[in-house]
Structure formats: C-alpha cells, structure tokens
Amino acid sequence: MGTSPLARLSDKLFAAxxxxxxxxxxxxYGRRAEALxxxxxxxxxxxxxxxxxxxxxxxxxxxxxxxxAVKPTAGKIELFGHDVSKVSAxxxxxxxxxxxxxxxxxxxxxxxxAFDNAAVPLRIAGLKPESYRNDVAELLAWVGLKDRMxxxxxxLAGGEKQRLAIARAVVGRPEILxxxxxxxxxxxxxxxxxxxxxxxxxxxxxxxxxxxxxQTMVARSGMPVLHLDAxxxxxxxxxxx
Amino acid sequence: MSDLLARRWRPATFLPEADNRDGSLTFVVATLxxxxxxxxxxxxxxxxxxxxxxxxxxxxxxIIVRPRANETPDLAAARAAEALAGVPGVIEARALxxxxxxxxxxxxxxxxxxxxxxxxxxxxxxxLDNASPATPSTLAAALKARGIDGIIDDHSIWTRxxxxxxxxxxxxxxxxFLLITAAAGAVIAFATRAGLLARREVVxxxxxxxxxxxxxxxLFQVRFAQLSAIAGALGAVGAxxxxxxxxxxxxxxxxxxxxPILWSDLLVVAPCPLVxxxxxxxxxxxxxxxxxxxxx
Ligand SMILES: Nc1ncnc2c1ncn2[C@@H]1O[C@H](COP(=O)(O)OP(=O)(O)O)[C@@H](O)[C@H]1O
Ligand SMILES: [Mg+2]
Numbered sequence: 001m002g003t004s005p006l007a008r009l010s011d012k013l014f015a016a017x018x019x020x021x022x023x024x025x026x027x028x029y030g031r032r033a034e035a036l037x038x039x040x041x042x043x044x045x046x047x048x049x050x051x052x053x054x055x056x057x058x059x060x061x062x063x064x065x066x067x068x069a070v071k072p073t074a075g076k077i078e079l080f081g082h083d084v085s086k087v088s089a090x091x092x093x094x095x096x097x098x099x100x101x102x103x104x105x106x107x108x109x110x111x112x113x114a115f116d117n118a119a120v121p122l123r124i125a126g127l128k129p130e131s132y133r134n135d136v137a138e139l140l141a142w143v144g145l146k147d148r149m150x151x152x153x154x155x156l157a158g159g160e161k162q163r164l165a166i167a168r169a170v171v172g173r174p175e176i177l178x179x180x181x182x183x184x185x186x187x188x189x190x191x192x193x194x195x196x197x198x199x200x201x202x203x204x205x206x207x208x209x210x211x212x213x214x215q216t217m218v219a220r221s222g223m224p225v226l227h228l229d230a231x232x233x234x235x236x237x238x239x240x241x
Numbered sequence: 242m243s244d245l246l247a248r249r250w251r252p253a254t255f256l257p258e259a260d261n262r263d264g265s266l267t268f269v270v271a272t273l274x275x276x277x278x279x280x281x282x283x284x285x286x287x288x289x290x291x292x293x294x295x296x297x298x299x300x301x302x303x304i305i306v307r308p309r310a311n312e313t314p315d316l317a318a319a320r321a322a323e324a325l326a327g328v329p330g331v332i333e334a335r336a337l338x339x340x341x342x343x344x345x346x347x348x349x350x351x352x353x354x355x356x357x358x359x360x361x362x363x364x365x366x367x368x369l370d371n372a373s374p375a376t377p378s379t380l381a382a383a384l385k386a387r388g389i390d391g392i393i394d395d396h397s398i399w400t401r402x403x404x405x406x407x408x409x410x411x412x413x414x415x416x417x418f419l420l421i422t423a424a425a426g427a428v429i430a431f432a433t434r435a436g437l438l439a440r441r442e443v444v445x446x447x448x449x450x451x452x453x454x455x456x457x458x459x460l461f462q463v464r465f466a467q468l469s470a471i472a473g474a475l476g477a478v479g480a481x482x483x484x485x486x487x488x489x490x491x492x493x494x495x496x497x498x499x500x501p502i503l504w505s506d507l508l509v510v511a512p513c514p515l516v517x518x519x520x521x522x523x524x525x526x527x528x529x530x531x532x533x534x535x536x537x
Contacts (some may be wrong), residue, residue: 067449089454089534097451107446111257119252124452129252 018042018078019176019207020066025075027061035061037231039075043176043209048202050218051211053228059211060104062228063180066209067101068092080175097125100174100206102182106165108153114140114164115149121172136171142197143167144190158185166194176207183214191217255447256440256460266432267472270425274476274517277421278510282484284414285506291407293501296371298396298403302380304365305392306336315339317389318363324387325367330375332368339363365391422520429469429524433461437532444533458529465525466518473517477510484510 020043027036036058043049051059064070065077068084077084079095087095100121108117118140122132140149143163153161162185169177177198183191195217202208212218218225227234304325308317318336325334341364369375377395384391437444447457488502 069449093448093451093453095451096449101449107442107449109255109443109446112253112255116252120255120446121450123252123255124447124450124456 017044019045019047019080020209021076021078022065023076023078025065025072025077027058027065027070028073029061034073034231036065036228039233041226041233041235043207045175045207046202046205048199048208048221048223049210050221050223050225051209051228052213052215052218052225053211055213056230057228058231059228060180063101063104063178063209063211066176066178067099068096097121097172098175100169100172100177102162102165102169102177102179104180104184104211106153106161108161108164108168110153113150113152114145114156114160117153117164118167118171120168125172132171136167139167139171140164143194159187159190162186163190163194166197170197170201170206173201173204174206176209177201179208179210181212182210183212183217195221254460254464255443256436256464257443262432262435263468266428267468267475269428270469270472270517270521271475271479273421273425273428274473274513275479276476277418278477278480278513279483280414280418280421281509282480282502282506284411285509286502287407287410289501289503289506291403294403295400298400299374300369300371302367302369302375302377302393302395304334304367304380304384305394306363306365307390307392308363309388309390314363318365320387321363321365321384321389321391324383324389325365325380328375328379328383330370330373330379332370334365334367337364337366422516425469425517426520426524429465429521430528433465433525433528434532436461436464437529437536441536444536448533454530454533457533458526461529462522462526466522469521470514470518473514476517477513480513481507481510 022039022041025036025039026034028034039062051062053059061070065072066079068079071085080098082091082095084095109120112120115136119129119132119136122136123129137149140146143166145160145163145167148156148160153164156164162182166179166182169179179198182198183194186194191214198208198210199221225235304321306314306317306321308314315336322334322336325331367375367380377393377397380393380395381391384393444457484502484507485504488504488507491502
C-alpha cells in the first residue's frame with residue numbers, strides 16, 4: 001500500500017522529477033469524437049501552470065483525468081510516480097487525498113454548513129474536529145467567508161460558493177492543486193486574492209494547475225501556459241499571448 | 242467563530258439527516274418487527290401451554306375396567322382401584338362412579354342414564370407420582386396379579402401429539418421469523434440502493450475527496466441501523482402492548498387459559514431494536530459496498 005509513511009516518502013523520492021506525467025493520453029466520451037487527443041506533458045513538483053483554451057477545448061476533461069474521475073481511453077497517466085490505471089482500488093483513495101480539486105461546478109454538499117463543507121477533506125482523512133477547527137475558521141476568514149461559516153451553500157452567492165470550493169480544495173494542503181475556472185464568478189479584487197492564495201500554497205511546495213479563461217490573470221501572473229485547442233495540447237511560453 | 246466555540250460543536254453527518262422516504266421505511270420495518278415479536282410471544286405462550294397440559298396428562302392414567310361375568314362393574318372398579326393404590330409410583334387410585342363415567346361418554350353417546358343395563362365400563366383414575374411415575378407395565382402387572390381385566394391409558398398418545406404440535410408451531414414460527422428477517426434485510430437493501438442513488442452527488446464528492454468505499458458504506462450502515470433501531474422499538478412496544486392486552490383479558494393469572502402469557506414474557510421483545518439494527522446494518526453495509534464500487 002502506498003499509505004505507510006515510509007511508502008509515501010519513497011513515493012516522493014522516486015517521483016522527484018515529475019508529480020504528474022501524461023504520455024500520449026486520449027479521452028473519448030462514449031461514441032463521441034475524442035475530447036482529448038494524444039496529450040503529453042509533465043509537471044515538476046512545485047511548478048505552477050495555467051491551462052487555457054476555448055470552452056469545450058477539453059480543460060475540464062484534462063482535470064477529470066488527473067483527479068481520476070474518468071479513465072483515459074488510451075495512453076498512460078502517472079501521478080506521484082504511480083500509473084493510475086494500475087493503482088489498486090484500496091490505494092486509490094489515498095492517492096486522491098494528495099490531490100486538491102476546485103470543481104468547475106463547485107460540488108458543495110448542500111446539507112452541510114460552509115464550515116463543514118470546508119472541513120470535508122480533513123474529516124475524510126480522519127482528523128478530529130478539535131484539531132482542525134481553528135485552521136478551517138481561519139482559512140474561511142481568509143477567503144472572506146468569516147460571517148458565512150454557518151450558512152448552507154444554497155444560500156451562498158455564486159462568488160461565495162466558489163471561494164468555499166477553493167477553501168475545501170486547499171484545506172488539506174494537497175501536494176497538487178487542480179482548479180477548474182476558480183475565478184469565473186469572482187470580481188477582480190477577489191480573483192487577485194485567490195491567485196495570491198494559490199501562489200502562497202505554491203511557494204510552500206504545492207504543484208498548481210489552473211484551468212481558466214481569465215487572460216488578465218494569466219498575463220499578470222507570468223506563469224507558464226498549457227493551451228488546449230479542440231483536444232490538442234499546444235504549449236506556450238510564460239506570459240506569451 | 243465565537244459561535245463555533247460557544248456551542249459544543251460537532252460536525253454534521255455526511256448524509257442529509259432526513260429523507261422523505263424515512264417515514265414509510267420506518268413504518269415497514271416497525272410492522273415487520275411487530276410481527277416478529279408477536280411470533281416470539283406465540284412460541285413462548287405455546288410452550289407454556291404445552292408444558293402445563295403434558296404435566297397434567299403425564300401425572301394421570303385412566304384404567305378402563307371390564308367386569309368379569311360374576312361381578313358388578315362397581316365391584317370390579319373398586320377392586321382395581323385397590324390393586325393399583327398399592328403400586329409404587331401411584332399416589333391415589335379412585336374408581337369413578339357410574340355418573341362420572343356416563344358424563345364422560347355423554348358427548349359421544351348422549352344421555353344414557355335411562356339405560357340402566359347398558360354395560361358402561363367403569364373407569365379408575367390414577368394420580369401418578371410426577372417424580373417417578375408408575376409405568377403402564379407395572380400397572381398392568383398389578384391388575385393381572387389380581388385377575389382384573391383392564392385397559393390402561395397413560396395418556397402418552399395425547400402427550401406425544403401435543404408435543405408434536407408444539408414442535409410444529411415452534412418450527413413454523415421460527416420459519417416465519419427467518420422470513421421476516423429476510424424481508425427486513427431486503428427492504429433495507431432496497432432503501433440503501435435508493436438512498437445511494439438519491440445521494441449520488443454526496444457519494445461522488447466524498448469519493449473524489451479520498452473517502453474509502455468502506456467509509457461511505459458505513460455512513461449508510463449507521464443511518465439505516467439507527468432508523469431500524471427506532472422502528473424495532475416501535476414494533477416491540479406494539480407487540481408488548483398486544484401481549485399485555487391478552488394477559489389482562491386472561492384475568493386471574495391461571496395458566497390454563499388458552500394463551501397463557503406471563504408479564505415476564507413481554508421481555509422477549511426487548512432485544513428487537515438491537516436485532517433490527519443489526520440486520521439493517523448488515524444489509525445496508527453489503528448493499529452499499531457493492532453499489533459504491535459499481536457506480537464509482
Ligand atoms: N460527461 C461528458 N460526456 C460526454 N461528453 C462530454 C462530457 N464532458 C465533456 N464532454 C465533451 O468533451 C469536450 C470537452 O469538454 P470539457 O472538457 O468540459 O471542455 P472545457 O472544460 O474546456 O470547456 C466537449 O466537446 C464536451 O462536450
Ligand atoms: Mg470546463
């Protein structure tokens with residue numbers, strides 16, 4: 001199992017070159033045309049990338065492959081040095097816990113308070129409420145939800161939901177953070193704030209991958225871009241338009 | 242935050258608390274538990290009735306005495322009673338008067354008091370020592386020694402029949418009990434399936450966040466075990482209520498009543514909530530585990 005501390009450590013050592021590696025990966029939904037075609041790239045630990053592309057280009061599909069919600073139709077994906085198609089059902093949850101995801105549609109649990117939503121990954125990891133209470137409250141305050149902690153998601157505004165989804169994704173200090181259009185519903189000021197949060201996490205060692213439309217954010221950050229065009233990956237240099 | 246600290250705060254469960262199917266599910270499980278508890282009460286009452294009857298029957302024997310040609314029936318019966326009274330294992334032997342014998346045969350022959358000459362065989366009722374009752378063969382030997390012609394009925398045919406009927410009732414009740422348990426399990430499995438589909442969003446999020454299948458299955462297990470414990474308590478209370486009504490209407494506490502329920506019998510329903518919870522837990526767990534690995 002990849003769960004013992006020693007095994008996890010060795011995972012990190014062996015995966016030192018790449019946190020994530022796509023090797024000629026294709027994805028087809030049912031009998032449709034391929035959503036992704038022959039994608040190859042690798043992410044170094046501690047790197048920060050944007051994924052850009054028009055709507056329908058395959059950004060979300062790429063994310064889904066990484067957080068293992070769908071399996072590739074062809075090709076090989078390695079996450080933390082594990083071939084994801086060969087990971088046993090028992091090890092899969094532990095691999096997923098090392099990945100933080102901001103879903104494009106948020107996927108908040110409507111019956112749980114904002115606070116409990118943010119704490120979901122910690123509870124799943126088996127932490128006791130007393131041990132994470134302050135951290136979660138602090139994080140929610142940081143994303144501007146200090147006064148909304150006890151509110152249920154259906155009563156949150158779009159931007160608030162998004163910030164909550166972000167808080168949930170980062171609360172467990174994941175080794176890789178995937179964010180699918182995380183600033184789509186946020187104003188310029190909050191977008192900047194969220195980007196700052198991602199940058200801070202990145203400095204602490206988290207590998208960051210953000211799918212976005214927001215060209216201003218991409219341009220301002222100066223981080224490298226992976227551009228998708230109708231399921232094909234086109235690499236671009238940092239800051240290049 | 243102050244709000245958080247002020248309350249003795251506990252995170253909400255991952256599954257929504259209430260579900261609009263809960264009412265009918267509780268009703269179905271409660272009904273099944275009610276029936277199962279009635280079944281248990283029936284077995285207890287039957288066993289008690291049977292024990293009472295067989296005790297009465299095995300502590301008695303009846304001798305049908307056939308008078309010899311030169312003897313009156315009454316004399317023959319008196320001689321037989323005398324002979325039997327001395328046998329070890331016999332407490333008392335009484336010759337029944339003609340009236341009693343007539344009363345015994347009346348249901349079959351009607352009123353025969355006018356038929357003086359009808360040779361009604363005389364009966365001798367023998368009370369046996371319960372601890373070491375005289376066997377039919379010792380009784381027969383005692384009669385033969387005195388040259389008395391008699392047929393010994395030690396009621397063993399009846400006790401055998403009653404015991405057999407009691408066994409059949411117990412087996413039938415046991416079978417019905419198993420059937421009810423299986424039905425309860427199936428209902429819970431069905432509900433778990435529906436619950437999982439209705440909560441698919443929740444299950445998916447938990448899954449993608451790294452929850453193990455067992456963790457998610459356990460959420461459903463706990464949920465349905467709780468519901469079934471409550472339903473089991475309702476069913477048990479209902480059955481105990483019915484038992485209490487039977488007990489009260491039986492009056493005076495005689496065990497000879499057709500349904501001899503004791504107050505202490507009502508305790509048999511006590512484990513019902515626990516058993517219901519256990520059955521539900523197993524059914525929900527098995528269904529959820531299988532289904533989660535299917536849909537994710
Ligand atoms: N679950 C799905 N089933 C079928 N087709 C899908 C599904 N999800 C996405 N697609 C298709 O795959 C393509 C890429 O979609 P997506 O990855 O969502 O793009 P983006 O996130 O860049 O907008 C689109 O043509 C879309 O219609
Ligand atoms: Mg998308």
